[in-house]
Amino acid sequence: MDFSLLTTEILVALIGLLVLVVGLVLPDRGKQLVGKLSLLALAIVLVYALIAFPREASYFNGIYQVDVFGNYFKILFLIAGILVMLSASKYIKRFAAKSSEFYGLMILATLGMMVLSASGDFITMYIGLELMTISFYILTAYLQSDKRSSEAGLKYLILGAISSAVLLFGMSLVYAMTGTTIISEIAGAWTMQPAMAAGLVMIIAGFAFKISVIPFHMWAPDIYQGAPIPVTTYLAVGSKAAAFAALVRVFMLAFPPGSISFNWNIILAVLAVLTMVIGNLIALTQKNVKRLLAYSSIAQAGYILVGLVAANTYGLKGVLFYAMLYVFSNTGAFAVATAVEVDAGSTDIDAFNGLAKRSPMLAAIMTVCMLSLAGIPPMAGFVGKFYLFSGAIQAGYLWVAIIGLVMSMVSVYYYLGVAKAMYIGVSIDENPIKLDVPAQMALWACLAGTLLIGIYPGPLSNFVQTAISMFL
Amino acid sequence: MLSDYSSIGIFLLLTISFPVIALVMAWMVRPKPKQTEEKLTTYECGVDTKGKTWIRFRVNYFLYALVFLAFDVETIFLFPWAVKFNSLGLFAFIEMVIFIAILVIGLWYAWREGALEWH
Amino acid sequence: MIGLTHYLLLGTVVFCIGLFGVLSKRNAIAVLMSVELMLNAVNINFVAINKFITPNDVTGQLFSIFVIVVAAAEVAVGLALIISIYRHRKSVDLNDFNLLKW
Numbered sequence: 001m002d003f004s005l006l007t008t009e010i011l012v013a014l015i016g017l018l019v020l021v022v023g024l025v026l027p028d029r030g031k032q033l034v035g036k037l038s039l040l041a042l043a044i045v046l047v048y049a050l051i052a053f054p055r056e057a058s059y060f061n062g063i064y065q066v067d068v069f070g071n072y073f074k075i076l077f078l079i080a081g082i083l084v085m086l087s088a089s090k091y092i093k094r095f096a097a098k099s100s101e102f103y104g105l106m107i108l109a110t111l112g113m114m115v116l117s118a119s120g121d122f123i124t125m126y127i128g129l130e131l132m133t134i135s136f137y138i139l140t141a142y143l144q145s146d147k148r149s150s151e152a153g154l155k156y157l158i159l160g161a162i163s164s165a166v167l168l169f170g171m172s173l174v175y176a177m178t179g180t181t182i183i184s185e186i187a188g189a190w191t192m193q194p195a196m197a198a199g200l201v202m203i204i205a206g207f208a209f210k211i212s213v214i215p216f217h218m219w220a221p222d223i224y225q226g227a228p229i230p231v232t233t234y235l236a237v238g239s240k241a242a243a244f245a246a247l248v249r250v251f252m253l254a255f256p257p258g259s260i261s262f263n264w265n266i267i268l269a270v271l272a273v274l275t276m277v278i279g280n281l282i283a284l285t286q287k288n289v290k291r292l293l294a295y296s297s298i299a300q301a302g303y304i305l306v307g308l309v310a311a312n313t314y315g316l317k318g319v320l321f322y323a324m325l326y327v328f329s330n331t332g333a334f335a336v337a338t339a340v341e342v343d344a345g346s347t348d349i350d351a352f353n354g355l356a357k358r359s360p361m362l363a364a365i366m367t368v369c370m371l372s373l374a375g376i377p378p379m380a381g382f383v384g385k386f387y388l389f390s391g392a393i394q395a396g397y398l399w400v401a402i403i404g405l406v407m408s409m410v411s412v413y414y415y416l417g418v419a420k421a422m423y424i425g426v427s428i429d430e431n432p433i434k435l436d437v438p439a440q441m442a443l444w445a446c447l448a449g450t451l452l453i454g455i456y457p458g459p460l461s462n463f464v465q466t467a468i469s470m471f472l
Numbered sequence: 473m474l475s476d477y478s479s480i481g482i483f484l485l486l487t488i489s490f491p492v493i494a495l496v497m498a499w500m501v502r503p504k505p506k507q508t509e510e511k512l513t514t515y516e517c518g519v520d521t522k523g524k525t526w527i528r529f530r531v532n533y534f535l536y537a538l539v540f541l542a543f544d545v546e547t548i549f550l551f552p553w554a555v556k557f558n559s560l561g562l563f564a565f566i567e568m569v570i571f572i573a574i575l576v577i578g579l580w581y582a583w584r585e586g587a588l589e590w591h
Numbered sequence: 592m593i594g595l596t597h598y599l600l601l602g603t604v605v606f607c608i609g610l611f612g613v614l615s616k617r618n619a620i621a622v623l624m625s626v627e628l629m630l631n632a633v634n635i636n637f638v639a640i641n642k643f644i645t646p647n648d649v650t651g652q653l654f655s656i657f658v659i660v661v662a663a664a665e666v667a668v669g670l671a672l673i674i675s676i677y678r679h680r681k682s683v684d685l686n687d688f689n690l691l692k693w
Contacts, residue, residue: 017574017577020577020581021577021580024580024581024584122654123650123653123654123657126654126657126658126661127657127661130661130664130665134661134664134665134668137665137668137669137672138668141672141675144675144679147676147679147680150672150675150676150679151676153672154619154669154672154673154676157665157668157669157672158613158619158622158623158626158669161623161626161629161630161665161669162610162613162626162629164630165606165609165626165629165630165632165633166629168630168633168658169602169606169629169632169633169636172602172633172636172637172640173636175637175640175644175650175651175654176595176599176636176640176644179644179645180645180650181650181654476592476593534670534674535674537670538667538670538671541663541666541667542663542664542667544663545659545660545663545664546660546663548656548659548660549656549660552656
């Protein structure tokens with residue numbers, strides 16, 4: 001068997017362990033070294049992953065799939081991980097002696113996401129999912145001096161464990177009806193029976209929890225607010241994309257639309273509409289930017305879900321495209337929020353007052369990223385939403401697309417609320433916010449990504465087209 | 473159908489009757505002296521209990537338990553491997569060495585963090 | 592004859608007991624135990640399905656081994672989090688710890 005195609009995963013696992021060991025061996029836990037080491041190593045892996053993108057292989061009778069779809073998501077997770085770690089470089093000082101474990105856990109969470117997006121059967125999927133979420137449980141509770149952080153961690157753990165139990169029960173029912181856990185074999189082996197429908201609904205519920213779709217969203221705002229901001233960013237960007245990757249793979253391969261009597265699209269359509277409407281409406285009332293971004297990312301999950309509802313070329317293209325631009329836009333917005341929190345100690349909307357005068361660049365990046373999330377051209381979000389909603393219209397879900405469009409317009413209101421505070425609000429403190437070099441790099445990368453993808457979407461669009469070719 | 477359940481029932485009766493028979497036999501053959509105060513205290517060889525039995529354990533005890541739990545359960549993977557050791561060959565052996573190496577790093581970490589020290 | 596249905600019913604009942612425990616208990620440790628119950632219900636399902644539907648391979652048993660291991664890791668993290676919260680609040684009494692309401 002040729003294991004060279006697993007190099008990406010093996011390297012990431014090695015880096016994760018290495019970072020832990022370096023923290024143990026070096027005096028003072030190698031504080032300075034660990035961050036640079038893991039960033040550099042991840043950057044090298046990213047380059048390798050880009051080169052290895054077109055390679056395909058199947059391991060152990062198809063339980064682990066190396067394919068373009070998975071490779072696309074691996075690249076996405078690496079980019080997200082690098083951006084988050086860069087933007088967090090100053091924030092991490094709060095963890096004092098525990099910074100090497102922080103990097104180690106972030107890298108292991110990335111590994112979990114990779115396994116999740118490349119899994120060809122339920123066992124691998126479960127292992128990847130849990131590697132990701134268990135790392136996140138610890139990361140969420142990482143601020144030991146903050147009561148809210150550890151409480152958020154415990155909440156996330158209990159709710160997350162329930163959701164994986166439900167997911168597993170659904171998987172066991174599907175296994176009972178088909179006699180296999182390998183996703184591509186399920187496609188030919190199943191018949192529609194009540195137990196099968198129950199299993200599918202439970203699988204949808206389990207994944208819906210991970211992507212925080214309403215009504216399975218109740219954990220998200222609390223955990224997003226309680227967790228350290230870098231973790232929140234990664235949770236919103238990476239963990240969500242990974243769950244989407246697994247969801248797309250399960251539903252497009254095991255239960256391809258059209259060929260079956262069970263119409264899962266309509267279930268997802270209802271969930272997507274609920275998520276877009278309620279997520280955006282609750283976001284309108286938020287006074288804390290961290291919480292506002294939490295609800296906005298719930299709503300964003302609804303938009304992405306529309307693409308899976310459509311389940312055609314445009315829709316799937318939209319899912320992958322949006323997941324990528326979401327990495328840049330959302331990380332950008334969160335990175336500015338991180339900078340403000342490090343400076344002011346709070347993320348209330350008042351802390352953003354007069355930011356445009358203090359640090360015009362930060363305010364500009366925040367505005368661009370938020371407009372992208374709202375879907376205003378020429379930012380990247382517009383192109384993504386264009387794909388998602390035209391996919392939905394093509395597949396006959398006009399009502400879903402219309403609700404999505406209306407809710408995007410509603411979302412402009414609260415995004416501009418933050419912009420208003422930044423440009424019109426008056427701040428007592430006139431000093432510019434100081435940023436260190438890594439955070440600046442992350443911010444510039446986010447800005448460049450958001451604008452480039454928006455103005456010149458061709459290359460990414462082609463990239464995505466290749467990645468989804470296996471489903472159509 | 474019925475015969476399946478009846479075998480369960482017979483097992484149930486047997487398992488209940490064993491302790492009952494043992495206790496009844498002991499009661500029948502044992503001498504029955506008059507109850508004195510000495511007779512009613514805790515069994516002669518034991519030490520008198522002090523305080524309540526519902527005490528709280530130190531948090532450190534849980535740390536041991538956690539480390540033990542993690543490593544104890546991981547060994548579940550060693551069993552299928554050990555049973556099939558001869559037919560799996562060298563490759564599986566190397567895989568298992570890697571697996572154990574990862575566990576050892578975890579143990580090393582717990583050690584360095586002081587989870588194994590009793591303060 | 593004890594068949595697959597009986598095992599699946601047992602699994603479902605245990606799962607529901609666990610779910611009830613999770614939703615009704617206010618004690619963090621008890622909630623963790625209930626979660627374990629839910630995961631063990633899944634294990635019963637997998638092993639039974641393996642025995643009755645695919646007796647020639649071991650996929651279901653493998654799955655349950657993985658579930659056991661991951662559940663142990665999950666509970667270890669959960670207990671560690673509970674300990675860290677106790678240290679923070681200078682209390683080990685679970686009844687004082689009533690912020691777990693959602």
